[in-house]
Amino acid sequence: MINIILNGCNGRMGQVVAKTAASDPEVAIVAGVDKFPDAINNPFPTCGALAQCADISADAIIDFSRPEALPSILDYAKEHHLAVVIATTGMNDENRAAIARAADEIAVFTSSNMSLGVNVLIDLARRAASVLGNAFDIEIIEKHHNQKEDAPSGTALSIAEAINQVLLDRKRFTYGRYGTSAKRSADEIGIHAIRGGTMAGEHSVILAGHDEVLELTHTAQSRDIFAVGALNAAKFIVNKPAGLYNMVDLMLEKSAVTNLYVSNEEAMITLNAIPHSARIIADVFNSLADKHINVDMISQTTPVEGLVNISFTIPETDLNDAINAMSRFKKQSDSFRIDVFGGISKLTIEGSGMERQPGIAAKIFDVLAQDDIRIKLITTSETKISCVIDREQEEAAMTLLRQAFNL
Numbered sequence: 001m002i003n004i005i006l007n008g009c010n011g012r013m014g015q016v017v018a019k020t021a022a023s024d025p026e027v028a029i030v031a032g033v034d035k036f037p038d039a040i041n042n043p044f045p046t047c048g049a050l051a052q053c054a055d056i057s058a059d060a061i062i063d064f065s066r067p068e069a070l071p072s073i074l075d076y077a078k079e080h081h082l083a084v085v086i087a088t089t090g091m092n093d094e095n096r097a098a099i100a101r102a103a104d105e106i107a108v109f110t111s112s113n114m115s116l117g118v119n120v121l122i123d124l125a126r127r128a129a130s131v132l133g134n135a136f137d138i139e140i141i142e143k144h145h146n147q148k149e150d151a152p153s154g155t156a157l158s159i160a161e162a163i164n165q166v167l168l169d170r171k172r173f174t175y176g177r178y179g180t181s182a183k184r185s186a187d188e189i190g191i192h193a194i195r196g197g198t199m200a201g202e203h204s205v206i207l208a209g210h211d212e213v214l215e216l217t218h219t220a221q222s223r224d225i226f227a228v229g230a231l232n233a234a235k236f237i238v239n240k241p242a243g244l245y246n247m248v249d250l251m252l253e254k255s256a257v258t259n260l261y262v263s264n265e266e267a268m269i270t271l272n273a274i275p276h277s278a279r280i281i282a283d284v285f286n287s288l289a290d291k292h293i294n295v296d297m298i299s300q301t302t303p304v305e306g307l308v309n310i311s312f313t314i315p316e317t318d319l320n321d322a323i324n325a326m327s328r329f330k331k332q333s334d335s336f337r338i339d340v341f342g343g344i345s346k347l348t349i350e351g352s353g354m355e356r357q358p359g360i361a362a363k364i365f366d367v368l369a370q371d372d373i374r375i376k377l378i379t380t381s382e383t384k385i386s387c388v389i390d391r392e393q394e395e396a397a398m399t400l401l402r403q404a405f406n407l
């Protein structure tokens with residue numbers, strides 16, 4: 001259970017976060033803070049200032065209030081070693097510097113938009129700008145309810161900053177456009193704020209070129225998405241080391257491992273003590289290719305006294321042909337030996353966030369060690385780790401890995 005102090009609890013977002021938390025068994029709002037604490041009868045103690053929460057035991061603070069609240073939040077969190085989720089927008093450079101300093105001591109999560117969709121929009125906008133950004137005009141339009149205090153929205157600024165990053169900071173931001181000499185120049189990103197009614201939030205990125213327009217839009221259909229995102233952020237940073245975290249970190253952790261699958265139609269061959277010669281090694285794989293044998297995993301040891309071991313997997317049905325093809329290399333060294341492993345399974349653990357998430361391989365080794373499941377061959381790429389194990393241990397390995405990675 002994660003115990004949360006909710007700053008700005010009586011506001012629009014504060015109330016939605018409190019309601020969302022009430023139906024989430026993993027979190028509890030243990031206290032709220034707002035300027036006028038008695039304005040709403042909350043189902044948790046509500047104080048007029050964070051300092052009055054001193055006797056309340058908590059793990060994290062979630063803040064949906066005003067930038068003015070920031071210094072007291074950071075001071076309180078540092079003093080009580082709490083993680084902080086800052087969702088409040090309209091922060092100035094001084095606020096951002098204070099957040100960066102606090103992140104040396106505590107875990108701080110910031111995002112101008114806690115929804116998953118907007119963070120994907122930012123990624124898409126960045127990609128579109130990297131291809132079109134110097135030839136197309138880029139404009140951002142945001143629409144919000146008539147009670148919003150800051151303009152443009154924090155999200156619109158995050159989108160503009162992300163786009164400008166890929167354009168090497170070559171664009172300046174133009175806020176609205178008015179007048180008789182308002183013709184657009186090429187070095188602008190236009191940012192426009194619309195206010196009205198109860199709109200929860202809409203952000204569009206327009207890339208306008210000659211005779212074509214690409215428009216990317218995200219619409220928040222309720223505030224629930226921000227509340228769910230903020231609670232997920234709290235779950236994510238509690239117990240994390242001090243540092244600055246954001247939605248990309250959260251999404252990467254979630255996507256670190258997304259797939260686990262097994263294939264058991266392969267066999268493995270190890271060529272022991274083959275000369276470390278580029279020509280001979282090329283010939284090994286040419287002889288397999290000549291017999292139309294599809295090689296999957298390949299791993300080579302570092303050379304010792306001019307010899308290496310090479311292991312590879314092939315379809316089990318091609319095993320005899322492969323052994324025959326390899327026997328011609330017997331004369332290449334006195335100690336040359338072919339080891340053949342049938343009855344193997346290849347486990348593949350996959351996830352697009354893997355390359356930026358340390359500890360995945362360690363976790364796999366740890367998990368398999370619980371049942372003394374020994375890896376015979378391992379290969380990795382940015383998004384995959386494949387391990388060959390004995391087929392009779394396949395079921396146990398799959399169960400352990402599924403549990404460990406919640407798959």
Ligand SMILES: NC(=O)C1=CN([C@@H]2O[C@H](COP(=O)(O)OP(=O)(O)OC[C@H]3O[C@@H](n4cnc5c(N)ncnc54)[C@H](OP(=O)(O)O)[C@@H]3O)[C@@H](O)[C@H]2O)C=CC1
Binds near residue numbers: 033
């Ligand atoms: N990152 C995200 O995903 C999202 C961020 N936001 C941001 O969250 C913030 C709040 O939005 P919203 O809930 O709509 O705004 P509201 O004005 O409805 O709520 C803010 C609440 O905080 C109170 N407050 C003001 N100052 C303090 C303080 N120093 N300490 C504690 N409470 C204080 C306000 O009181 P009073 O009204 O009396 O001043 C109000 O009750 C905004 O900056 C908004 O842009 C909003 C949605 C999503």
Ligand SMILES: O=C(O)C1=N[C@H](C(=O)O)C[C@H](O)C1
Binds near residue numbers: 112114
């Ligand atoms: O004030 C709001 O309502 C919102 N504020 C955030 C912002 O400024 O970007 C996020 C969301 O769009 C709603």
